[in-house]
Amino acid sequence: MITRDLAPVLRDSLARYPIxxxxxxxQAGKTTLxxxxxxxxxxxxxxxxxxxFAQEDPRGFLGQYPQGAILDEVQQVPELLSYLQVDVDALAGSKQHLGRWVLTGSHQPQLRDALAQSxxxxxxxxxxxxLSLGELAHWQRPYGLDELLVSGCYPRLHDAGIPAHQFHADYVGTYLERDVRHILRVADLGLFQRFLGFFAGRHGQPMNYAQLAADVxxxxxTAKxxxxxxxxxxxxxxxxxxFANIGKRLAKSPKWYxxxxxLAAHLIGVTSSRHLATHSHRGHxxxxxxxxxxxxxxxxxxSPARCHVFSTPREEVDLLVEANGKTLAIEIKSGATVASDWFKNLKVLTDxxxxxxxxxxxxxxxxxxxRRSQGHVCPWWLFPLRLSEWLQAHDALPIAWSASSxxxxxxASYQPGV
Structure with a gap:
């Protein structure tokens, strides 16, 4: 089992909050963490x-755990959060107050609303x-780019060696049955699965909700x-x-990923890295x-940093990372050979x-x-390191970390010949 990058943040939070x-x-690894x-x-x-038990007798259920507990999939019983509020408020100021409860769950509407209220x-x-690229590298095996695009980064797939097509088919089935039907109350699963396919076909592209709705x-x-x-x-x-105007950021249609x-590759029918080299969606x-x-x-x-896309009718910059009033502007190109015109849209931001x-x-x-005069050319597998360094330089990386490690x-995991 690998140590997740979120672990230090979790430990720090336990020392600061009762919950x-x-x-x-x-399958992101919440329970394991x-x-x-x-x-x-x-x-x-x-x-x-x-x-x-938790639904019928919430006080009795929580009473089993005088020192607190890990409550997994708490979105199943959102009403429990009101009783947790009473529990931690009663202990405010005592030694038992902090780090008392750890909750895990998919942040679905019921859970979000209950957290906000209680x-x-x-x-x-x-x-x-x-898994991030850095976390995945703990397995110390070589990964090719196209292999990674098709396999994705869910921990269990790599830990258990499950074939990617099997894992993702099972994942979609579980997601539809457990989340979409029972928790999110979508009645027509076949129609929603059709929606998933058309949504995946727009992965990384500007979203036209009207066209998506018509296709489905x-x-x-309903599409929104x-x-x-x-x-x-x-x-x-x-x-x-x-946009400089924060309100416009919220009003304009986003790109969706x-x-x-x-999972995206599976939903558009790509099940092998052999089929990816010439596929029209490889860049997306x-x-x-x-x-x-x-x-x-x-x-x-x-980190408090935020991500955006910059888009005008004539230019687009794929990714902007904002932190403390500064921005890292990033173009993303799937090609393996650098072209000078890749910097063209980045120059627009000077104005x-x-x-x-x-x-x-x-x-x-x-x-x-x-390191060019127009900007930094970064291999895909070094991106998490260089982004972390930029965040640290702009006081937006609150955890201790080892750049050399x-x-x-x-x-060792991604660079050919190493």
Whole structure:
């Protein structure tokens, strides 16, 4: 079992809050992380008998754990959070107050609303995503780029050696049955699965909700709501456009990405890296992998940084990382050979002083790092290291970390010939 990058943030949060809530998609590793880092009793609220006990007698259920516990899949019993509020408030100021409860769950609407109503100010809210490139490198085996695009980064797939096509087929089936039907109350699973396929076909592309709705055979309101379902269950994430006006960022349509490239590849019918080299979606899958990697670095470090896309009718910059008034502007190119015109759109940002661009980077599918006058050329497998260094330089990486250790792992796992 590997140590997750979020572990130091979890330990720090336990020393500061009475409750720590870990959210994330199914199979991201939330339970494994909690049980590895927290020495407390464990209760899985997906088990019917345990869930029934918590629903029918919440005081008695919590009373079993005088020193607190790990409560897994807490979205199954959102009403339990009101009783947790009473529990921790009664102990405020005592030695038993901090680090008392650890909750895990998919951050679905019921859980989000219950957390906001009952536990505001009482819980740290952490997000665990699938494995980052740095975490995956702990396995110390060589990974090719196309192999990674197809396999994705869910821990169990790599830990148990499950074939990617089998894992993702099982994942979609479990997601549809457990989350979409029972928790999110989507009645027509066949129609939702059709929606998933068309959504995946737009992975990393500007979203036209009207066209998506027409392709699936639903209305536009439902299409937007179902995109929200994917976001709420951490299966997909929006990348909102950058505007100096914060309100415009929220009003404009985002680009959408599935959080895992392997799941995206599966949903568009790519099941082998052999089929990927000439596939029309390879560039979008690569872009999604890098956007997801940036999100993982930020989320797992507890960083305040934010990600956006810059888009005008004529130019687009794939990824902007904002932290403390400064911006790292990033173009993402799947090609393995650097082209001089890759920096063209990055130059446009010079004319936007309020963006505060402090560095320009091209992340690409090759292996040679270059420091050019136009910007930094970064191989895909070094991106988490260079992004972490930029965040640290701008006081946006609150955890202690070892650059040399991360670099060694990345080079050993991804760089050809090492």
């Amino acid at each position: 720590v809530t870990i959210t994330g998609s199914r 909690a049980r590895a880092e927290v020495d407390k009793p464990y209760a899985n609220l997906e088990a019917p008998d345990i869930r029934a 536990l505001a100010g009482r819980t740290a809210l952490l997000q665990l995503m699938p 055979g639903i209305d536009q309101t 709501a179902w995109c929200g379902v994917l976001e709420a269950s951490h299966v997909a994430m929006p990348l909102r456009p950058w 599935l959080c895992d490239s392997g 899958l690569f872009e999604g992998l890098m956007v997801s990697e940036a999100s993982k670095v930020i989320a797992h470090a507890g 936007i002083p309020q963006m505060g661009v402090s560095a320009r980077m091209v992340v690409y599918g090759g292996n040679v790092e270059q 991360l670099e060694q792992r990345l080079r």
